[in-house]
Amino acid sequence: MSARTLYQKLVDAHTVLRLDDENVLLYADLHLMNEYTSPQAFAGLHEQGRAVHTPGQNVAVVSHIIPTHPVKVRIIADPASALQASNLKRNCDRHGIPLFDTNDALQGIEHVVAPEHGMIRPGMVVICGDSHTTTYGALGALGFGIGTSEVEHVLATQTLVYRLAQTMRIRVEGVLPLGTTAKDLVLMIISRIGAQGARGYVIEFCGSTIDALSIEARFTLCNMAVEAGARGALIAPGPTAVQYVLERAPDIVGEVREQALAHWASLFSDADARFDQEYFFGADGVAPYVTWGTSPDQAIAIDAVIRLDDGPGVADPASAQRALGYTGLKEGATLQGLPVQHVFIGSCTNGRIEDLRAVAEVARGRKVAAHVRAMVVPGSGAVKREAESEGIADILIEAGFEWRQPGCSMCLAMNDDVLGAGQRCASTTNRNFEGRQGRGAITHLMSPAMAAAAAVTGAITDVRTFAKQEAVND
């Protein structure tokens, strides 16, 4: 067989049949659902009198509409949202689909819950009615988002009519500078290639920088690949990924373990495999990145100024001007020192334990600025419990952060965590779209450490100045 990319290997291993030049019937190993993009799919299924093909390879989570107030028993006050949750339970019960319900101790964001319990394994195809399903590339699984019609298709057949993607390789070499993270790296990459720079492609990330990233950092990177328009993101699963999965999947033992290890060792792009597009980035060019506009490619390094003559984020002048009008900024301005009223820490991009550790490191011994409301929403019940047992929650509460229940929360503000017009928010989330966190609210995407620095100083601040101080104090 000719040389294949990792992407082609995964597609080949899941192709039930080829439908035409562009489409295959692709088998799904795992299908994740949430309460808001699945109801109409179940309704369609019931209308047609169709069954769920493989219930045991489907799982549902209440994540988007759930309130995150720090109460023991959560009650969804909004009647429509409460109906979405009860409807999800009814659908799951009817079809025997595993569910992480509203008051389940392990409830959380789908993309946090699934991997942390070992449900995501190298070589899988994982599909979900949520665009951030690209996250699973971090473990060498092909994950991608779909719409509700396709959710219905997967429920009924455990397959999807899948349009083949082009392949892109992004190589990153070198050591990430102190004070920078996978979030800064991905914001930099998106700012260079654009919000549609990877449209139509599945990206494979590789290089020494990627190899050195923890799995959680790789989740962040692959999660945001969709913000460059990517149809998927992959990282070949090496020892780090294998260890992560085996620690969380106690069913993979004995002979099956040997089989799995042998298979996972074959999951890489062949040396002479051809990619349709290639990029190279040096890690030494990464600085803390922050968005200034309303598209994720409108991002700059914290020590840079907003320019309207450079980069794909400003290719359309009218859109760039509109973005500046919305965020109340001007060409030539820096983001450094810009006051924020709100800080949000959480989401499927940055709501995991390593993210919270990074926040705690900055917050320890400091206080949230008086005019700032800072919320921490762990990605899942398991993350929350871990943070509490490590003392992170105490540090954050002591510093004046709100320590809340898990969920998607203010990432898309579908629950009651909504910002008011004109509120400026330092956010660890993935989208700075107009109105995303509330009508007229302004979102600046950044890393967890940067968001923590904004919380304690009350303004967008270069977290590297903190790191230097600490190095001196040590």
Place this chain on the structure above:
Amino acid sequence: MTDHHRIEGIAAPMALANLDTDQIMPKQFLRGIDKSGLAEGVFHDMRFDAQGTLRDDFVLNRPEYAGARVLVAGPNFGCGSSREHAVWGLQQFGIQAVIAPSFGEIFYSNAMNNRLLLVMLSEDEVAALIADVEPPGRAAVTIDVAAMTVQSATCSARFELAPRHRDMFMKGLDSIGASLAHASRIDAFAEQHWRQYPWLKDVARRTRSRLSA
């Protein structure tokens, strides 16, 4: 006249890049369990001011674009969230086709699955089309799906549509039914797949059982 071979009507220009699905259908309209009532949500924050009053200056509120059936938009239209509500809402609002240089990938599939026609033209062609439909009274366009052409007052352009998508649009195929016709092949594939990769079988059910134990 409009059917699934031909779309004729007013085209409204929205020349912004990266018009994401959060803007097409904001979050507060995603709380239903059916597809109804989404017309109100379409471009909500652009159509209405914070007090809920129609904004006269927004293109879809201008009398010359009343009843628009086509949008002519900037690149990467429909990027972002996978919410199919964006497509349902556009259709409920009366939009039958969107013309743009490019579309968000998930939005594209969602549109095809609902017979919302997406026409991809070059940036230059879209710019010419926008120039055509911006002056009052010249906003009529015709899209011939069978011939794959777009015609406005002065522009005439050809577009491409994958044969599968053209069939889906013109005939309204039951994609699930078509896949279910392959049920025995899917089942045979799954058996073979699980023999080869036993750690992938029923992973959700087995994980949930372990965590509940």
